[in-house]
Amino acid sequence: MFLIDHETEVDLLYYDAIAETLVKRVLECKAKPITVGIHGDWGAGKSSVLAMAEKRFASHPKVLCLRFNGWQFQGFEDAKAALIESIITELRDAKKGNEGLQTKAAALLRRVNYLKIAKKSAPWIASLFTGLPHPQQVTDAVSILQGLFTVAKGDLTIEKVTKAVTEAEGILKPEAEQKIPEQMRQFHKEFEDLIKTAGFEKLVVLIDDLDRCLPKTSIETLEAIRLFLFGPQTAFIIAADEAMIEYAVRQHFPDLPTVSGPMSYARYYLEKLIQVPFRIPALGYAETQTYIALVLAQAGLGEDSAVFAKLLPRARECLSQPWNAAVLDQKMAKEALFGQGNENLPPEISHAITLSQQIARILTDGTKGNPRQIKRFLNSMLLRNEIAAARGFGAAIKQPILAKVMLAESFNSAFYDQLTKAAYASSDGKAKELGSLEKSVRLNVQVKEDAEKDETPADGSKDADEWAKSEWIAAWAKCDPELANVDLRPYIFVTRDKRSYFGGAAGTSHLDPIVDALLGKEMAVRSIEPQLSKLSPLEAEQVFDAVQTRIAQADDYSTRPAGLVALTKAKPALQRKLFTFLRDIPPAKVHGWVTTGFEKVFTDQTIKAELTATIDKWVAGGQSPKLSAAVKMANKKR
Numbered sequence: 001m002f003l004i005d006h007e008t009e010v011d012l013l014y015y016d017a018i019a020e021t022l023v024k025r026v027l028e029c030k031a032k033p034i035t036v037g038i039h040g041d042w043g044a045g046k047s048s049v050l051a052m053a054e055k056r057f058a059s060h061p062k063v064l065c066l067r068f069n070g071w072q073f074q075g076f077e078d079a080k081a082a083l084i085e086s087i088i089t090e091l092r093d094a095k096k097g098n099e100g101l102q103t104k105a106a107a108l109l110r111r112v113n114y115l116k117i118a119k120k121s122a123p124w125i126a127s128l129f130t131g132l133p134h135p136q137q138v139t140d141a142v143s144i145l146q147g148l149f150t151v152a153k154g155d156l157t158i159e160k161v162t163k164a165v166t167e168a169e170g171i172l173k174p175e176a177e178q179k180i181p182e183q184m185r186q187f188h189k190e191f192e193d194l195i196k197t198a199g200f201e202k203l204v205v206l207i208d209d210l211d212r213c214l215p216k217t218s219i220e221t222l223e224a225i226r227l228f229l230f231g232p233q234t235a236f237i238i239a240a241d242e243a244m245i246e247y248a249v250r251q252h253f254p255d256l257p258t259v260s261g262p263m264s265y266a267r268y269y270l271e272k273l274i275q276v277p278f279r280i281p282a283l284g285y286a287e288t289q290t291y292i293a294l295v296l297a298q299a300g301l302g303e304d305s306a307v308f309a310k311l312l313p314r315a316r317e318c319l320s321q322p323w324n325a326a327v328l329d330q331k332m333a334k335e336a337l338f339g340q341g342n343e344n345l346p347p348e349i350s351h352a353i354t355l356s357q358q359i360a361r362i363l364t365d366g367t368k369g370n371p372r373q374i375k376r377f378l379n380s381m382l383l384r385n386e387i388a389a390a391r392g393f394g395a396a397i398k399q400p401i402l403a404k405v406m407l408a409e410s411f412n413s414a415f416y417d418q419l420t421k422a423a424y425a426s427s428d429g430k431a432k433e434l435g436s437l438e439k440s441v442r443l444n445v446q447v448k449e450d451a452e453k454d455e456t457p458a459d460g461s462k463d464a465d466e467w468a469k470s471e472w473i474a475a476w477a478k479c480d481p482e483l484a485n486v487d488l489r490p491y492i493f494v495t496r497d498k499r500s501y502f503g504g505a506a507g508t509s510h511l512d513p514i515v516d517a518l519l520g521k522e523m524a525v526r527s528i529e530p531q532l533s534k535l536s537p538l539e540a541e542q543v544f545d546a547v548q549t550r551i552a553q554a555d556d557y558s559t560r561p562a563g564l565v566a567l568t569k570a571k572p573a574l575q576r577k578l579f580t581f582l583r584d585i586p587p588a589k590v591h592g593w594v595t596t597g598f599e600k601v602f603t604d605q606t607i608k609a610e611l612t613a614t615i616d617k618w619v620a621g622g623q624s625p626k627l628s629a630a631v632k633m634a635n636k637k638r
Helices: 016-028 046-057 079-094 099-120 135-149 158-167 180-198 215-229 242-252 265-273 285-301 306-320 330-338 347-367 371-390 399-411 413-425 432-443 461-468 471-478 489-494 509-518 522-527 537-554 562-570 572-583 605-621 625-637
Strands: 034-039 063-069 202-208 234-239 276-279
Touching: 016 034, 016 046, 016 202, 016 234, 016 276, 034 046, 046 063, 046 202, 046 234, 063 079, 079 099, 079 180, 079 202, 079 215, 099 180, 180 215, 202 215, 215 234, 215 242, 215 265, 242 265, 285 306, 285 347, 285 371, 306 330, 330 347, 347 371, 347 399, 347 471, 371 399, 371 489, 399 413, 399 471, 399 489, 413 432, 413 471, 413 489, 413 537, 432 461, 432 471, 461 471, 471 537, 509 522, 509 537, 509 562, 522 562, 537 562, 537 572, 562 572, 572 605, 605 625
Parallel strands: 034 234, 034 276, 063 202, 202 234
Antiparallel strands: none
16 A cells, blocks of 8 residues: 555545635636735645646636646756746647737747847847847857757758748847837737737636745746736736745845845745735644545545545545544544444544544644645555565554554654663563553653662663653653553564654754754854744754754764753753753763753753762763863862
8 A cells, every 4th residue: 555645636635625715716806917825834735735726727718727837847947938938838729729829929939039048148248239249149049049940950051040030030139129128018018918819817827846946946937927927817826835935035135134124035025926825734633633544544445435435525524623623533434434324334444543543643743734744654654564564574563553653763763762772672572661651641640760779670660750751752652552561673673764863754844954053063053042942842852852863873972062052041841851861971971071061051950960960970980081080170179
């Protein structure tokens, strides 16, 4: 089984309501121009919304709906011209029998080629004053003329070149009235006339994947809309992550001031172009649970399944009012399929609902409600299940347990590493710490530490108590199924991928620069301190784990982890994580920096005392001469 990740007209998220509203708003504008922005993170479902809107526009004969994928023109030298040519060509081909339309389209295409040459001629603009074209200008012109008049390179004759240049009179050396401003005004007029000649009341252009393009391509596409195509009877619907477009603006105009008033210049640029912005909201818990159940059920039954078709409307009732926290459960599914009957659900649906209820809570937080990231997680889980079967230990893998282990692997790599060590340290692969953790979080029982011994008690309660202090780990432990009596070795074996620092979590690309800065020198750390306080609790934990993992992989503890210290100052809730990081440094690699500089970081008196006790233990062990020397020096100063 594999979950296909592409735009779809089978609406599992009830996005058709968005598409319907979008189409209605565009058609209401009639002859007035309009630009609509469909915003959202990568994988939020923007392309699916466009596909649904395109299908709805197709039912209006007086509307011509075109789709332009900016990413497909990524390698083109002039993305602006590519968009304009695509639209003119589509208009021309929509009414092939209209000779007047064909003539006007051809004239407009010639203007586009003139603009191409004008752009190429910019480095040699002085040639306009001399009346003599620069040699490279001639070469560029001939190259364009070849495409315009289909003159083959191997069949160039003086007669053919002369004929081509004559037909494009004024391209190499335009008359005074053919300057760029006049060309643009004339283009606008002829473009509007072209739409009217085609007989369409509205030209709708759907622009997709703009946020995947390089800054130059993104900006040229937006400029084509703003400068050339935006006029009466036109509508542009632009699907893009607004953060990526703002990034493109900053890269394309690096000399612009960072901010102006309450907003950045990059935001002003975007808002000047887009009149009606709409951001696709992230999925909440109820929507994620229903979405997981539908995705798995559809994959198991098949897209054309009549059973699935009966289930979908009932699921949409849950999605229509997610604030009521209604989720697709076994009872609802039975009512949808059998009414008041008491038949058993098909196993594909029953299994999908059960699994969705087990993993939805953490998957919602970990993926930030991103549909693509949810699908990627499910695909990875299904693939690993099949690999286990192919290797001959499929019977040892239970999908709900695999999903829960993968949640730790994907969204809390530090905890997953600790879980791995605990499982492999046990003779039977059972992590004893999990028993204490699950008891603690499920029964709200505080696990007591062994006050008489420094080492971890046999039942692992000390580590379990540390884990329970993390909100994420506590939520993970509450998820079914319980793992205390499960041999985790087969699951760890099948999940032991090389993980990224963020474990594939959605929406974390914006955190990468923060992680890089926190791993740098103190000056780099200071430069991003204002950003640290703005991180959400989940983002702060993700950044901490990423930095901690990088340090551990480098196995270099010679200098103070200034990034972790700064992050903990900004987010005091991370004090326990910072102490755990310090405590777990191999004693032989501990340096003197651990003895100073934490007075203002650890405001929790309990943690302060624990750090002092840990340092005393290290010194008593005598494994770190540098630490011992630092402690003696500190004692002399007192």
